[in-house]
Amino acid sequence: MAKKGRVKLVKPDWCKTCGICIEVCPVEVLELGQDRIKIVYPENCVGCENCELSCPDFVLKVVDENEE
Amino acid sequence: MAEDINRYLRQDKLPHIWCPGCGHGTIMANMLRGFARSRLDQDKTVVVSGIGCSGRATGYLDFDTLHVTHGRALTFATGIKMANPELTVIVVTGDGDGAAIGGNHLIHACRRNIDIKVVLFNNSIYGMTAGQFSPMTPTGATATTAPYGNIDQNFDLCELTRSAGATFVARGAAQQPRQLIKIFEKGFAHRGLTFIEAITQCPVNYGRRNKLGGARDMLNWQKEHIINQTKYESLAAEERQDKIPSGILYQDKREEYTERYEKVIASARGSEN
Amino acid sequence: MKNKAGDKIKENQARIMLLQGDEAVVEGGLVAGASFFAGYPITPASEIAEGFAEKLPALGGKFIQMEDEIASMGCVIGASLAGEKAITATSGPGFSLKQENLGLGIMVEAPCVVVNVQRVGPSTGLPTSPSQGDVMQARWGTHGDHPIIALSPSTVKETIDLTIKSFNMAEKYRIPVILLLDEIVGHMREKVRIPSAAEVEIVERKRPRPEDREEFNPYQETEDHIPPMPDYGQGFRYHSTGLFHDKTGFPRGKSEDARLLMDRLMAKIDENLDDIILLEDDLKGDEEVVVLSYGSTARSAISAVTRARQEGLKAGWVKLMTVWPFAEDYVARLADRVKEIVVPELNRGQLIGEVERAACGQAGISGIHRYDGTIIPPDEILDKIKEVS
Structure with missing residues (x-):
């Protein structure tokens, strides 16, 4: 588990808006958009990687806070 | 940081065809994370799959991959492993493909203890053909071919494969990705028939028909009902009724099949001289 | 290798x-x-x-x-x-x-x-x-x-x-x-x-060179229609499937690709019939009756034809070693110049249909069929040769 990280949409086009990432997120970072997930409160991300590990479509990746 | 799985995926074949909320992608991704941790050689790994939703996995995986007839992936995998024991051979199958039409091959591969990693995506239904009951559909559940409720008894595949001779038996679920990664990492490192049942949700053809809600509800069902083996064993018999144990359920060392055949070769050569 | x-x-x-x-x-x-x-x-x-x-x-x-x-x-x-x-x-x-x-x-x-x-x-x-x-x-x-x-x-x-x-x-x-x-x-x-x-000649499959790994198309059309084939584990990381696929090996549901694949699979064989079709014959050129057979039945056929000739009949034999693809052109040419082709088979009549199709009415075709687990003895074939001569 990353100490502090930041979630990124690495493959936004692959999102099928199933909402699993929202379900497994312990804080409030993500929201369902029209055709893909949206990162609405990135500052809340604790870097737990639940979303990345649960996403069935390889859309999300949690990176180091400092990483671009 | 979680392992990067992109090097194991054929990027140009994605996004995959699995439905929104289907757990197959989660299982496959965590299988790849386990593979990354195992440090096995990507070029020396062959993945074989059969027919059904699970069968489509091979199209996305950047290895030597073979997509074969319904239920027969293990037979092709056996030929590959026997031919070249240096290869890591993985079979991706489903509850219909692996437990119904391919059930006989499954028990015989276990009996031989041949070093093949069998990953069975169990979504309790025939998803690709839109919702017929499988040998893993719970008794009483509804399916298109069981409109009045399924009267069949479902298998416990982990008990079955263990009895048949598998030397690594584990069960994980899409809801528990960290446990899955560990199971895969350990399973890929095991030498002998490795059986991993990965429970996954089919919201479209199983959940909806059985009023289990969407993918998120089905994951919550997994959270409630699939519990670690240690915890499971601490429960009283009546408390276990609606629970399913997960984790590495069994592991043992027994001589592997291709190693035994090497001895046949040695002995045949000896008797020839 | x-x-x-x-x-x-x-x-x-x-x-x-x-x-x-x-x-x-x-x-x-x-x-x-x-x-x-x-x-x-x-x-x-x-x-x-x-x-x-x-x-x-x-x-x-x-x-x-x-x-x-x-x-x-x-x-x-x-x-x-x-x-x-x-x-x-x-x-x-x-x-x-x-x-x-x-x-x-x-x-x-x-x-x-x-x-x-x-x-x-x-x-x-x-x-x-x-x-x-x-x-x-x-x-x-x-x-x-x-x-x-x-x-x-x-x-x-x-x-x-x-x-x-x-x-x-x-x-x-x-x-x-x-x-x-x-x-x-x-x-x-x-x-x-x-x-x-x-x-003897021993053939090995064409294998790609290691440097072909970049841009490798496992089901690429080639001049001879036969793409080179790597062994698993050589780093080609290629996909094979029973689904119709294009040159990359990945499934393609498009009719155009399905047709191309089927045509290539058929062309591998159709363009090499001379190499694939193996048969033996003993024909003098004046035959009225030719016995065409394959497998163990050919033993009886050859024996029957040898005896027929000893008795002065104008008979010959053809033994197919390649049953499929069927020697269509050969049989068509044969039918053009003989009166009757006799086809003994241990079945109710299977390859005889192919013979009829190839002969296209140019020669009479008669079968001898056994399907009871016994062989067709030479006498029976000899009788048929006499009957149709």
Whole structure:
């Protein structure tokens, strides 16, 4: 588990808006958009990687806070 | 940081065809994370799959991959492993493909203890053909071919494969990705028939028909009902009724099949001289 | 190049042995470089499995007895893709079970040999009696249009030769080749000379070069329609599927791609008929009646024709060693110049339909059919020659 990280949409086009990432997120970072997930409160991300590990479509990746 | 799985995926074949909320992608991704941790050689790994939703996995995986007839992936995998024991051979199958039409091959591969990693995506239904009951559909559940409720008894595949001779038996679920990664990492490192049942949700053809809600509800069902083996064993018999144990359920060392055949070769050569 | 059994056998000397046809499949296979056998016990083909079980490991090859016939076929295709020269053997009931995976083998273009020692069917039939009842199944047993090669020997010597040819054609054309024995040839013993591998042509599949890994298309159209095939584990990371696919190996549902693939699979065979169609004939040029046969029936046919000639009849014989693809052009030319073609077969009439189609009314066609597990004796064929002369 990353100490502090930041979630990124690495493959936004692959999102099928199933909402699993929202379900497994312990804080409030993500929201369902029209055709893909949206990162609405990135500052809340604790870097737990639940979303990345649960996403069935390889859309999300949690990176180091400092990483671009 | 979680392992990067992109090097194991054929990027140009994605996004995959699995439905929104289907757990197959989660299982496959965590299988790849386990593979990354195992440090096995990507070029020396062959993945074989059969027919059904699970069968489509091979199209996305950047290895030597073979997509074969319904239920027969293990037979092709056996030929590959026997031919070249240096290869890591993985079979991706489903509850219909692996437990119904391919059930006989499954028990015989276990009996031989041949070093093949069998990953069975169990979504309790025939998803690709839109919702017929499988040998893993719970008794009483509804399916298109069981409109009045399924009267069949479902298998416990982990008990079955263990009895048949598998030397690594584990069960994980899409809801528990960290446990899955560990199971895969350990399973890929095991030498002998490795059986991993990965429970996954089919919201479209199983959940909806059985009023289990969407993918998120089905994951919550997994959270409630699939519990670690240690915890499971601490429960009283009546408390276990609606629970399913997960984790590495069994592991043992027994001589592997291709190693035994090497001895046949040695002995045949000896008797020839 | 991986060919463990073949490399070893090359050191072997030619030798003379008394063998039955089933054993000749083993000996011929080893000369051709067979390195892998998977099978399931069945009469009258079990001797083939037994022979490979004994001989392959000493040569570094592999034998495995699978849980059923379907598994054996899958196993052989898997071994082939991993680089082995692989073979399985069965009889009618097992041949039926193998058909779906046989189709997969054709689709992924896996070289391998499938032996069917024919017995009387349908169903369990007459397990220890000869038949030529699987000729049409060899052609059309798996579903859908598809190419196929099927060879059929009439003697133990021919069994050795045609087993070697089966492997060679499988490797050359990337296709499963069916070797159709019948119970007579399978169990009959004859004195034969087994050649050394150095004396005969041994074909190995085309393999790509390691530098071809970049931009590798495993099902690319080529001049000869046969794409090079890597062994698993060589870093090509390619995909094969029973679904219609394009040159990349990945499924494509488009009609255009489906047609291109089917046309290429068929062209591999259709453009090489001269190489694939093997037959022998004994024709003087003045024949009125020609007996066309294959497999053990050809033995009776040759004997009958020899006697007919002694009696002054203008008769000749043709023995097909390649049953599929059918020698259509040859039969058409033959029909143009003879009065009658006699086709004896141990079935109710299977290949005779192909003969009729090729002859196109230019010659009379008469069949002699036995389907009760007994052979067609030379007398019966001689009577027919006299009747139609």
